[in-house]
Amino acid sequence: MTWLLRRLGISLVLIWVVATVVFLAIHMVPGDPAELLLSQGGTTPDAGVVEELREQLGLTKPLHVQYGLHMWRLLHFDLGQSMQDDSPVVAEIARRLPRTLELILAAGIMAVLIGIPTGTAAAMRRGGAFDRISSAIASLALAVPVFVVGTLMVMVFAQMLRFVPAGGFTPFTRDPAQHLALLAMPAGAIGIGLSAVVFRMTRAAVLDVMLRDYVRTARAKGVTPNRILVRHVVRTALMPVVTILALQLGTLLGGTVLVEFVFNWPGLSGLLVSAVNARDYPLVVGIITVISVLFVGLNLAVDVLYGLLDPRVRR
Amino acid sequence: MRRLPWTPIAAFALIVVIALLAPWLGLANPVSMDVPHRLAGPSAAHWLGQDEFGRDVFARLIWGARVSLSVAVAAAALACVVGTTLGVVGGFLRGIAEILALRSIDVLLCFPPLLLALLVVTLLGPGATTLIPVLALVYLPGFTRVAYAGVLTARSQDYVEAMRVLGAGKSRIMLRTILPNIGGPLLVQFSLAMAAAVVLESGLSFLGLGVVPPAPSWGLMIGAARATMTQAPLLLLWPCLALTATILVMNALCDGLRDAVDPHPAYRPTARRLLDALAPGLLPTPRAVLDLRGLTVEIDTPHGPIHPVRDVSLQVFPGETLAIVGESGSGKSVTSLAITGLLPGAARVISGAACLDGTDLLRLSEDRLRNLRGAAMAMVFQDPGSSLNPVHRIGDQIAEAIIAHRPMPRAQATSAALALLQRVGIPDPARRLRAFPHELSGGMRQRVMIAIAIANGPRLLIADEPTTALDVTIQAQVLDLLADLKRERGLALLFITHSLPVVAEIADRVAVMYAGEIVETGPTAEVFLNPRHPYTAALLRSAPVEDGPAPEGIAGVVPPPTALPPGCIFAPRCDRAAPVCTTTHPALEAAGEGRAVRCIRWNQP
Ligand code: SF4
Numbered sequence: 079m080t081w082l083l084r085r086l087g088i089s090l091v092l093i094w095v096v097a098t099v100v101f102l103a104i105h106m107v108p109g110d111p112a113e114l115l116l117s118q119g120g121t122t123p124d125a126g127v128v129e130e131l132r133e134q135l136g137l138t139k140p141l142h143v144q145y146g147l148h149m150w151r152l153l154h155f156d157l158g159q160s161m162q163d164d165s166p167v168v169a170e171i172a173r174r175l176p177r178t179l180e181l182i183l184a185a186g187i188m189a190v191l192i193g194i195p196t197g198t199a200a201a202m203r204r205g206g207a208f209d210r211i212s213s214a215i216a217s218l219a220l221a222v223p224v225f226v227v228g229t230l231m232v233m234v235f236a237q238m239l240r241f242v243p244a245g246g247f248t249p250f251t252r253d254p255a256q257h258l259a260l261l262a263m264p265a266g267a268i269g270i271g272l273s274a275v276v277f278r279m280t281r282a283a284v285l286d287v288m289l290r291d292y293v294r295t296a297r298a299k300g301v302t303p304n305r306i307l308v309r310h311v312v313r314t315a316l317m318p319v320v321t322i323l324a325l326q327l328g329t330l331l332g333g334t335v336l337v338e339f340v341f342n343w344p345g346l347s348g349l350l351v352s353a354v355n356a357r358d359y360p361l362v363v364g365i366i367t368v369i370s371v372l373f374v375g376l377n378l379a380v381d382v383l384y385g386l387l388d389p390r391v392r393r
Numbered sequence: 394m395r396r397l398p399w400t401p402i403a404a405f406a407l408i409v410v411i412a413l414l415a416p417w418l419g420l421a422n423p424v425s426m427d428v429p430h431r432l433a434g435p436s437a438a439h440w441l442g443q444d445e446f447g448r449d450v451f452a453r454l455i456w457g458a459r460v461s462l463s464v465a466v467a468a469a470a471l472a473c474v475v476g477t478t479l480g481v482v483g484g485f486l487r488g489i490a491e492i493l494a495l496r497s498i499d500v501l502l503c504f505p506p507l508l509l510a511l512l513v514v515t516l517l518g519p520g521a522t523t524l525i526p527v528l529a530l531v532y533l534p535g536f537t538r539v540a541y542a543g544v545l546t547a548r549s550q551d552y553v554e555a556m557r558v559l560g561a562g563k564s565r566i567m568l569r570t571i572l573p574n575i576g577g578p579l580l581v582q583f584s585l586a587m588a589a590a591v592v593l594e595s596g597l598s599f600l601g602l603g604v605v606p607p608a609p610s611w612g613l614m615i616g617a618a619r620a621t622m623t624q625a626p627l628l629l630l631w632p633c634l635a636l637t638a639t640i641l642v643m644n645a646l647c648d649g650l651r652d653a654v655d656p657h658p659a660y661r662p663t664a665r666r667l668l669d670a671l672a673p674g675l676l677p678t679p680r681a682v683l684d685l686r687g688l689t690v691e692i693d694t695p696h697g698p699i700h701p702v703r704d705v706s707l708q709v710f711p712g713e714t715l716a717i718v719g720e721s722g723s724g725k726s727v728t729s730l731a732i733t734g735l736l737p738g739a740a741r742v743i744s745g746a747a748c749l750d751g752t753d754l755l756r757l758s759e760d761r762l763r764n765l766r767g768a769a770m771a772m773v774f775q776d777p778g779s780s781l782n783p784v785h786r787i788g789d790q791i792a793e794a795i796i797a798h799r800p801m802p803r804a805q806a807t808s809a810a811l812a813l814l815q816r817v818g819i820p821d822p823a824r825r826l827r828a829f830p831h832e833l834s835g836g837m838r839q840r841v842m843i844a845i846a847i848a849n850g851p852r853l854l855i856a857d858e859p860t861t862a863l864d865v866t867i868q869a870q871v872l873d874l875l876a877d878l879k880r881e882r883g884l885a886l887l888f889i890t891h892s893l894p895v896v897a898e899i900a901d902r903v904a905v906m907y908a909g910e911i912v913e914t915g916p917t918a919e920v921f922l923n924p925r926h927p928y929t930a931a932l933l934r935s936a937p938v939e940d941g942p943a944p945e946g947i948a949g950v951v952p953p954p955t956a957l958p959p960g961c962i963f964a965p966r967c968d969r970a971a972p973v974c975t976t977t978h979p980a981l982e983a984a985g986e987g988r989a990v991r992c993i994r995w996n997q998p
Contacts, residue, residue, distance in 0.1 A: 092499065092500070092503055095500050095503075096500060096503045096504070099500055100512070103512060103516060104516070217641065217644065217645070218637075218641065220640075220644060221637050221638075221640040221641035221644055222633075222637045222640075223592050223595055223596060223636060223637075223640065224596075225595075225596055225599050225612075225615070226615065226633045226636060226637060229615060229619055229622075229629065229633070230629075230633060232619075232622075233622045233626060233629060237622060237623050238626075290779065291774060291776060291779040291780045292779065292780055292781055292782040292783070294735055294774070294780070295774065295780045295781065295782070295842070295845070296782070296793075297735055297763075297766065298733065298735060298766055298767060298771070298772040298774075299766070299767040299793065299794040299797055299845060300763050300764060300765070300766040300767030300768055300794070300797045300798055301767075301793060301794075301797045302763070302797070305793075305797075309785070309793070310782055313784060314782070314783075314784055317784075328505060329505040329506060329507070330505070331505050331508070332504070332505035332506070332507045332508030332509075332511070333505055333506070333507045333508075335507055335511070335596075335600065336507075336596050336599065336600065339599075339600060350508075350511060351511070351600060351602075354511055354514060354602065355601075355602075362512070366504070366508060366511075366512055369504075369505065369508055370503050370504055370505075370508070373503060373504070373505055374503055387784065388783070388784055389783070389784060389829040389831070
């Protein structure tokens with residue numbers, strides 16, 4: 079219990095530090111955000127206009143006041159307004175985030191369904207034909223960057239075979255079938271690499287566990303091979319696999335950028351790229367803060383999950 | 394470091410050389426346009442055709458490698474220098490420096506990598522020069538962690554302490570001792586960072602946030618070719634192939650380096666090979682629970698097959714304890730694993746017979762053998778800490794053993810488990826049923842292992858160094874428990890140990906093993922009082938005796954199983970060796986009532 083509270087405390091501190099770092103990073107940028115924003119397109123902006131925008135963005139206040147204000151707003155889930163259209167950043171994020179999460183979740187499920195069984199099977203027959211073929215496929219899958227997979231998928235399945243639309247998004251509530259059809263390719267593009275990661279992790283973990291003394295004990299007890307595999311090998315081997323998978327899903331929070339771009343999937347990462355391109359600071363700060371908080375939260379969740387799976391961690 | 398991964402090293406070197414030589418390869422100018430010939434197919438002048446501006450695709454591919462690799466190398470090098478410095482300084486100076494270094498890394502790790510990159514690109518704007526610090530920042534934590542861990546390990550080692558005592562300055566110690574030590578892991582980290590940087594660079598360029606056009610970059614090429622993929626699919630394919638092949642080679646390089654730096658053994662499955670021929674005309678010893686005849690085990694090694702157990706014969710009778718005693722490497726554990734069919738993959742029995750109540754275990758199918766394991770014969774292993782599964786409750790692990798042989802409802806198995814815990818003397822057994830192994834002491838865990846072993850009323854119990862991992866008083870209690878169980882249930886107990894006092898305490902008869910052979914057997918008291926083999930005698934002299942003379946060690950070392958002496962295997966260390974001993978291999982011959990000895994000169998003065 080104290081273990082849990084301590085982890086929670088550390089996470090809260092980390093979230094605070096992250097928010098501070100993002101704030102400072104934006105404010106230490108060489109050049110003035112207002113000036114940069116207005117000078118898009120190579121024109122030198124009028125000094126009066128810059129000053130007005132600075133006023134509007136609160137940039138004229140001393141740094142510590144700005145910081146206090148920023149933190150105070152964060153505590154109230156207020157991330158300010160987008161510089162492009164004055165819409166609240168929080169609302170925009172809330173609209174986009176579920177779509178990105180859906181993508182990640184679908185890819186994660188695919189990775190578990192493919193990676194864990196094949197990884198276990200490959201380890202059990204180490205050096206055999208299945209192991210060698212599946213390991214080679216996994217190496218290839220790991221080597222193809224996600225945007226390459228995505229682009230090739232678009233070319234083959236959408237342009238040449240015309241199985242599915244090249245990309246886009248339809249809300250589930252409007253047309254579930256179309257929604258899922260559009261989800262398949264982006265989720266698949268992420269899922270391929272992720273499956274390869276899970277495959278490798280599972281294979282290595284199973285090979286490691288097979289050498290453990292308690293597996294020998296189970297054999298000495300006369301337990302059937304299938305039961306040893308399920309109860310003793312996979313059960314323990316899954317712990318590191320689950321950890322790595324969860325952390326991978328976490329990195330995907332920002333890592334779906336490329337796939338969303340390729341498939342025109344209007345998720346959070348796509349919003350981030352357009353915000354970066356437009357130098358929409360409040361939006362960039364908002365998105366990065368939200369994703370980092372989610373990432374820290376996920377790490378916490380992984381630790382808790384690990385505690386549930388492995389009684390030795392609980393103290 | 395073990396074998397280096399030469400194939401990926403060569404492939405990677407080839408890519409690097411091509412990238413380095415790009416200006417001198419006589420390639421077309423990668424940025425000069427030729428709009429009238431846009432999207433032209435392959436020709437003599439343009440091997441892979443021309444892109445959407447009529448630029449030469451082949452030249453752009455090669456120059457793209459140059460951009461990709463130089464960004465990756467520069468970023469990895471920057472990350473390596475900064476990250477390693479942070480780690481070494483943090484680990485070495487401790488105190489505030491340590492906290493600062495590690496915590497700043499923790500904060501970096503709070504951002505998913507691509508996000509971190511995007512944040513920096515927002516701040517500094519896109520371009521190849523921005524990419525390097527961006528990528529360096531993303532891969533810095535890995536170096537810091539490796540360096541920090543390396544320093545912590547090195548710090549605790551004697552030579553660093555020694556240098557410190559000798560007054561060497563901190564910076565000198567760092568440079569001279571620690572950096573070379575963490576070189577291997579850092580190299581691995583470097584290759585990982587480089588491979589990942591190639592991926593990230595291409596991704597950012599693809600998004601238009603990395604390398605700025607018209608400079609050639611694979612990511613940019615892929616991005617641009619998307620627009621024309623229906624007219625010119627090959628234009629898309631070439632950079633995809635180049636990128637994937639490069640990453641494939643770099644990943645293989647990383648894996649190879651990692652294996653070379655950190656070699657670890659891994660499980661190798663092999664089907665247990667059965668002995669086909671029936672044991673040649675052996676009459677089973679009447680009444681013996683275990684009757685082992687001429688057991689020989691072979692292990693395949695890179696230097697050819699070795700035989701860690703040769704021609705071992707022994708019998709164990711009901712209600713009797715036979716101890717196999719020998720130094721580590723004498724083959725005593727391999728013998729027990731061979732009997733139970735639990736030999737690791739590389740080892741196999743090549744001859745002999747092992748009859749359990751008349752059934753030859755070495756010629757049973759795995760399924761039938763499994764039915765005997767944990768039932769008619771049971772095992773207790775050396776280290777109870779690692780022999781119990783850490784994630785399952787004690788009660789479940791005992792119940793599993795019961796149910797494996799006697800299917801019964803869960804509740805019934807649990808109450809049987811409770812009774813077993815009570816029998817092996819675990820206090821408060823009802824609560825302990827729900828405990829996890831790490832919540833018990835070593836002695837308790839070994840009692841649990843014994844409970845599992847006796848769960849199905851075995852005829853034969855094999856205990857392999859069951860008390861070695863325990864401290865002395867607990868050791869005595871566990872020995873008493875085993876002796877009680879043996880008496881109470883008429884068990885045949887095969888007890889494997891390296892400790893003569895333990896043999897004296899528990900064994901009715903003893904078999905002394907040396908380098909894979911039994912050299913002497915007989916009733917414990919007689920063998921101890923009057924050893925007939927020079928090795929037994931030397932072993933007894935080397936054992937600490939209460940109030941006795943100081944023990945003397947045996948001169949020399951056990952011969953390695955790859956180079957056994959041709960005659961008597963003990964001859965090089967034997968104080969009674971005669972010339973004949975180095976040419977003739979002695980057989981195990983009867984030497985009085987119930988005794989046998991493998992020595993040519995046992996009855997000579
Ligand atoms: S055979 Fe010779 S060398 Fe071997 S133990 Fe006997 S005396 Fe020593």
